[in-house]
Amino acid sequence: IKLKTDDGNVDNISRTERYAKFYKKHPEVKWALLASMVSRNAGWFMTDLEGIPLKQALPYEKRQWLFLSVETANWLIFADAYPQLLLYEYSKRHNKPMFYLLEAFHVSAFMMEEWERFFRTKDEKRLLTSLIINEQHVIQKPVIDHPLFKKFVFHSLPFIFQDLFHFRVILFPTITGKLYGFSTHQFSHVKKRIELGKRLAWLLFHPLYHGQFLKFSNRVIHTGSR
Numbered sequence: 001i002k003l004k005t006d007d008g009n010v011d012n013i014s015r016t017e018r019y020a021k022f023y024k025k026h027p028e029v030k031w032a033l034l035a036s037m038v039s040r041n042a043g044w045f046m047t048d049l050e051g052i053p054l055k056q057a058l059p060y061e062k063r064q065w066l067f068l069s070v071e072t073a074n075w076l077i078f079a080d081a082y083p084q085l086l087l088y089e090y091s092k093r094h095n096k097p098m099f100y101l102l103e104a105f106h107v108s109a110f111m112m113e114e115w116e117r118f119f120r121t122k123d124e125k126r127l128l129t130s131l132i133i134n135e136q137h138v139i140q141k142p143v144i145d146h147p148l149f150k151k152f153v154f155h156s157l158p159f160i161f162q163d164l165f166h167f168r169v170i171l172f173p174t175i176t177g178k179l180y181g182f183s184t185h186q187f188s189h190v191k192k193r194i195e196l197g198k199r200l201a202w203l204l205f206h207p208l209y210h211g212q213f214l215k216f217s218n219r220v221i222h223t224g225s226r
Contacts (some may be wrong), residue, residue, distance in 0.1 A: 001105070005082045012043040012071070015078045016222045022085050024218075026092070028124050031131035032085060034201050035077070036217060041170045042074050043224040065152040072149075073139045080107060080138045081131065084115065091119060108134060132197035136190050144188050154188045170196075172204060174212040175219060 008018040019036035023029065048054055049063045058066075083105040091098045099115040114130040117123070143149055171181035182199050186192040204213055 001083050001086045004086060005079060005105075008082055009075055009078045012039060012046060012074065013222055013224055015039050015074060016043060018078075018082065020217055022089075026085075026089065028122070029085065029088065030124055030128045030201065030205060031081075033214070033217065034128070034132075034197070034204055035081065035135075037172055037204060037213065038170060038200065039074060040222050042070050043222060044226045045168075046070055047224045047226070062152070062156065065149070065156075069143060069149050069153045073143045076139050076142060077135045080105070081135060083107065084111060084131075088115060088119075091115075108137075110134065128201055129198065132201065133194055136193045136197065140190050144190070170200060172200075172209075172213045173216050173220075174209075175215050176212070178212075180209060180213075 008014050016036050016039040019032045019039060023032035023036065026032070046067050049058075049067050054063060084102060084107055087098050087101055097116055097119045099112050099119070102112045102115070111130065111134050114127060114134075118127040144154065168184045168187070169181050170184065171179045173179050180203060182196060182203070184193075184196055204210065
């Protein structure tokens with residue numbers, strides 16, 4: 001599990017692919033598809049930082065701090081979540097809950113209990129919500145509340161400007177070219193990020209749109225570029 005997690009956590013592209021592949025094998029774990037689609041957005045944003053518009057608008061140091069904040073957050077989430085996904089896969093394969101092993105990966109007692117519950121009840125919506133809550137708490141202290149990220153990212157003028165005017169948008173594309181999504185606001189507040197995650201999950205699995213988003217995920221290889 002550790003080797004597979006380290007291998008998948010090499011970069012944004014590998015994380016995005018691992019989440020999507022897991023969802024194909026275990027569609028009952030809806031969070032995996034949500035994580036893959038949000039991870040695509042993270043890759044697009046990090047690539048945008050090297051594009052001409054942002055190069056002209058922001059100095060190199062500022063762009064580096066923005067890149068580092070996104071990469072660190074996504075690295076931490078994968079390091080925490082992927083062992084959970086793999087242990088579910090093994091538990092499912094052997095028809096035996098093995099979630100006590102999550103302690104070895106420093107996964108929260110909250111998620112250990114939620115996986116045990118899911119294995120018994122198959123409550124997909126509750127597990128999805130639990131994983132959304134968990135991932136946002138995972139990044140709160142080491143990223144959002146970190147003194148350096150606070151100083152150079154979350155309390156900086158460019159970030160405040162984007163946050164104030166809802167310029168940061170998470171998009172779910174379709175093969176036909178239509179885009180759906182929500183803008184982020186008050187990103188440094190954990191409750192706001194959890195609310196955003198819930199809205200994105202609602203959109204991703206909405207009966208009218210889910211098939212379109214899934215088709216995009218299956219057909220369009222993630223390269224990091226929009």
